[in-house]
Amino acid sequence: MLLMQDMTKSFLGIRVLHSVSLDLAPGEVHAVVGENGAGKSTLMKLLSGEHTPDGGRIEIDGTPVAFDHPAQAQAAGVGIIHQELALLPDRTVAENVFLGREPTRRGLVDRAAMARRTTELLAELHAEGIAPDTPVRELSVARQQTVEVAKALAADVRVLIMDEPTAALAEHEVATLFDLVRRLTERGLGILYVSHRMREIFALSQRVTVLKDGRLVTCLRTAETDVDAVVRAMVGRELSAYYPPRAAPGALGGPVLTVSGGGNDRLAGIELTVRAGEVLGVAGLQGSGRSALARAVFGADPFTRGRMTLAGREVRPRRPREAIRAGIALVGEDRKAEGLTLRQSVRDNTLLVTRAVGVGERAGATTVARLLERVRLAGGGGAGQEVRYLSGGNQQKVVIAKWLAARPRVLLFDEPTRGVDVGAKAAIHTLVRELAAEGLAVLLISSELPELIGMSDRVLVLADGRPAGELPAGPSEEEIMRLATSGADRAGAA
């Protein structure tokens, strides 16, 4: 029912899509994969009307369409669930769900109808808990994601684009999303499913289209192929060893970071120890306090209870500055909003911490060169270019370089490989290991269990902001999930 043919698009004279074609049948889930910069998102944005194509044509049910504004795409029955939530925190759930297509009676917005329909939609999504007149800012992330989905469904779409829909979701929420997808396809919707996560793709899709450098590589029937084949098509090379070897138990040094009885308005009874050379994985559902833990240690939302020691000395950082001085670094989960100043050069971003806090490396060209070398920032246009022009992977490498400049003792990684392509992902994993091997204490938060399992020397599982248990190296996903969901009904409600 959907046909995109020979779609081409250039930005600043650089062609990012070379006549890519793709089609979608009713009730089908069609996965679109590719590394960052492969052109997936651009292709989707052409379809959702966010960008206008330079060439090619789009047909829906055989009738050619042309969008130069999202409104037109919606009118034509194309809905999109964005990677970044596009919600207005100050407006109510209902107002958000119907934003841009408010139901009207006699020209006036029909608030009653809005509320009613919203309730229905949320019911469909098994999210009765959400009141239509709550301002979105008062909802948890998971619930905001749900609202985003409801928003996409509100317009009765026939083609639904899901761009990394699970990026912000925890495993069990992913499950909910999956059966939502199935129910939608039963209704005859066609779904374009963009994702990095092979498991999801193979669980859901009938076909998978692989893009590389803005070109269509291949379109495979999911049933007739396997992960390696797809990855090979994506990367153009085998990625044999996903995860570097762990540290030998003997290689671990003494405790560097310890927290005992740590707590604040989101955490309670946190007990943890990270030793030099160790990678401590932290698992948990969305809202279980994983990121809160990192932010607490980093002094962004500090502990209000308990004590924390760094290399034996007691520390209680009340803001990031103090944490950094003490030798703690946080590679945050939101690169673009929290990790980088996007209009500034790679150089300035790399030196930001050193300059701001006056610790670690001297601010200078040689330092920058060495650090970028260290994080294997490849194929950049030099240290002078603005980071916003870098690919997700390279941006993440700059963030890490920035922290290495501060010569930290403890490195906190929160979702270090989110939205990063397979190649860069491997590079980052290797880097993390090397850093640990150099004697840093590493705390690794990830909602991607394979990564967590592959990287961690121990795994601390959180639920409801408290430790739910600790697992030795190489636990199974089931073990983790069991602990993580121990308080899940409440966490789930969040």
Next chain:
Amino acid sequence: MTAASPSPALPAAAAPAAARWRRGLSDPAVGIWLAALGVTLLGWAVVAVRGGEFLTQPNITGILQNCVALGLIALGQTMVILTGSLDLSVAYLASLGTLVAAETMAGSDGNMVTAVVAVLALCAGVGLANGLIVTRLKVNAFIATLGVALILRGWIEDNYTGPAGDVSRSFQRLGYDRIGPVPVSVFLLVGVALALWFVLRRTRLGHHMYATGGDEHAARLSGVRTERTVVIAHVLCALCVGIAALFLAARFGAGSPWAGTEARYDLESIAAVVLGGTLLAGGRGGVVGTLGGVTVLAVLDSVFNQLAVDPFFKNVLRGVVIIAAVAVYARGRRSAGRNR
């Protein structure tokens, strides 16, 4: 994602009343009206102590009367600010409006309608220009409207040398009639306020204005025609200025080239809007707050008059009041948005 920073479980189903209550308290529109009431009582007390009487008919009339012009313009300003824009051209536009009105009327009631239409048309035009410069030429609203202000200024100074035109007698009644202690022009103000309040609450345009002001990118992705919304907001604003100009003309009986600028309507209107609790960034606030802000300023002014406060010192006090008020809102918002 900003939203991705984990937030505590807060099932909206549980204790929504509490949530609403908290929201209620953190809403400036309520606060500013309480403030207005407070200032009035204070003024009444202070003046009473000094053996005067504050709430006399002349005073009340005066206060209400002083609300109208600034009120109308501030209402317009509210529209653009909510949408995330800004209009610095209102002062000169008001001046030009009075001149056009007075000259078109030329003293005869016959031309009244023509004049009204002319003024509103002119303003709509200027508003449209503002909107298009901001959206199409992508000039920052601050600079865009500042530039338009300069253009208008040049036009006025080049074509007018002092008061001009003659407003017909029956039209002047708009500026002078009153029902009991309430000037009719106040009903005009309230009328416009109701209309705009209705637009914001009950029309798609209104919803889209809040959305555009709140997060233009998100709004656009949701299919809102953000640029169109901004343009319309500017036109609405300019129309309000037009109405204000008509009122001023009625009051002056003639057009005055410095009607808008001497009163510093550009900055004062913005101050009033923000005093009314509308977020300067857009996306939050509304006409109710703005009216409150205007009222507070008018009452304060009347109190200062009663106490014969040195006009220079008045400015100092005004400055302090505005900063203080906004500081309070900022505080409220922070504590309200703690769990973000």
Next chain:
Amino acid sequence: MTATTATPIQARVRRGTALTRALGSALPVCALLLLLLAALAVTDAGFYEPDRFLAFVRRAAPLLLLAAGQYLVIVSGHFDLSVGAVVTTGVVAAAEIYHTYPGAHWLVVTVVLVAAGALVGLVNGLVTTGLGVPSFITTLGMMLILEGGVFYWTGGSPTGYLPDEFRAVGRQDAFGWLPWAVVVCAAVGAGVWWLMRSSWGRTLMATGDSERAAELSGVATGRVRTVAFVLSGAAAALAAVLVGGYSGVSAQAGSGMEFEAITAVVLGGVLLGGGRGSVLGAMAGAFALTALFTLLNLRGVSGALEPTVQGVIVIAAVALGAANFSRPRRRSPAPPAPPPAAPADRGPTQPSTGGPTP
């Protein structure tokens, strides 16, 4: 992948960043400036005789200073509307000081003024960063307070004369040919230029670009920004010394200068909302603005029409800049940067709010 995406990046660098790095966002203003200067040459052959040109620069000096100060505030994501009032206050206050202490040494008075200006900036900064009041409002209020305050103090008009030795800086020449004002400007300009290359400057720029990122990188954003306000206040006070020196006592020395300064800075390609722009651009903008006034004057454009022409040119210039170079953060849909960067340009707040809101 890195190898594969490398090529487009480098290409992009050549087209986009390399350019912007060279002259950057200041490119349009430099073009405009050259245009105006050329027009001036055509209009008035003698304009470039050294002494006349220097006299012209001397005249531009105060605005250049204000622009330099304003630049620091704007690039950090804020506004300073109080500079005009600071200039007025400065001149009137100086007169008042000399009225009370006729013998005061000019240097002392100058230092006192600059300190006072810095103090005003400090208050602006603390209220804005500490209490979370949008700088537009803070400095607007400060403007009212200063204007009201100084005239309340002096009873409506300056009460003293400015002695010649105080006025020398704004009026006399060094070595008989180089106006002191020019020296001051050059010094301040160089100072700011150097500051922006210092750690403080880079962190200031980072703060203006993304407050959250800066905060989480250990930048004391509040402190950094407050310093910017302080410097802006000090620069304004210094400008007051020049203005007072140039043209003597006046009750409205600085009226409207705040808008001229902001216009100049934006004209210079500095992004309202922060994070981008160079001080040279800002000062070039101020220079261009003064050149424009002079040109209109020499051209004998009806005094009344001058504002109109000015308005048109400002809008046009900024529109041009917006179109080609520093794309304003709001008003712009998803930017033509590749998808990875797309969400970056989601302008958090409207520039004129004075930076991010809590």
Next chain:
Amino acid sequence: MRTHRAGRRLAASLAAVCAAGLLASCSSDAPPEGPPDPSGSAPSEDGGGEADEAEFFEEDEYQRQLALAGETPEGPEGRPWEQMLRPEMVDTGDYALDADQVHLCFSNAGVFNPWRQVGLTTMEAEVAEHEEIAEFTVLDAEGKDDKQISDIQNLSQQDCDLLIVSPNTTATLTPAVEEACRTLPVIVFDRGVNTDCPVTFVHPVGGYAYGAAAADFLVENVEPGGKILALRISPGVDVLENRWSAAELAFQDSELEVADVEFTEGDPAVAKSIVTDAIQRHGSIDGVWMDSGATAVAAVEAFEDAGLEVPPISGEDQQDFLQAWADRDLTAIAPGYPTFQWRTPVIAALKVLRGEEVPGEWVLPQPVITEETRDDYLAAEMPPLHYGLCGCEDLPGYPRDWGGR
């Protein structure tokens, strides 16, 4: 949410008000019907509120002022603020008050420039002179026509015995003044209004005389063919337009050439730049005409800094100019728009309330300061922006209250 409920409340209360309003007697503060009287004692400086420049020139008013400027006023010697030219006395018997204590009210346009500052100070000092004035209420409109209208309405409804008005704008305040006239005696000064309802209108001879005096001086003192630079504050101010139109006329029938007419916004910095440019463009400037003194010194300095002889120049009675004039002994003249006129309304008010007759239009003399008379007005102890023609030397509190030492 909140806005919603608040809105409801608003709507409700509005409805109530409306209802109440309809019940309440519908009253109007609008001035009586019938077009305003444009002629009559239409004040000399009144532009008639017309857009067209030509409208600012009224031939007979022009002639009248030139004549008046030459006449010697009636009234006490040395007290110009009590003198009057061609008085046509009107009877004020019906306003007579037998109370020995009076309450005067004053609606002031504002104190937004030094001239008005000096004036107000002078007026308050004058009031202090008369102990029979029990109360003196001043409302300051801060230059806002709208506010001054409200002020006038407010005052005319208080227990004032007499209302003094210094209008911010001529035409726009006419309705309000007419309204006030119905309830109490009104005295207007400085600027006029388009109505003859006030008991008297106090003002100096006027703008034509001012402009002409300065222009004639230049015509006499500048070599024929000389280039004149005219510096004006800003376009569109009726008072100033009159001064210029008179000067324009004078220059037209002279040998002089008006090289440039520029606006300074009253900002010395701008003035200085303009003069500098003009000197450069025209090689030389042989005379400078100004419609007000605010920027005179800046102009003088422009010539100095250019290393040139300061040509004949016209200024005003501000101390800094008189000082510069004396120090550099310039060829200069300073026509004045005397601030002593702020004393007269108070005097007139008391006369009116005593039932004594006053001139229907109280035209004050308008001294022109020349080489000879300069030193009488030059007071070293006074601040630079003080006006020499304040006639305040004999008042209590002089010189301190005027900022002097």
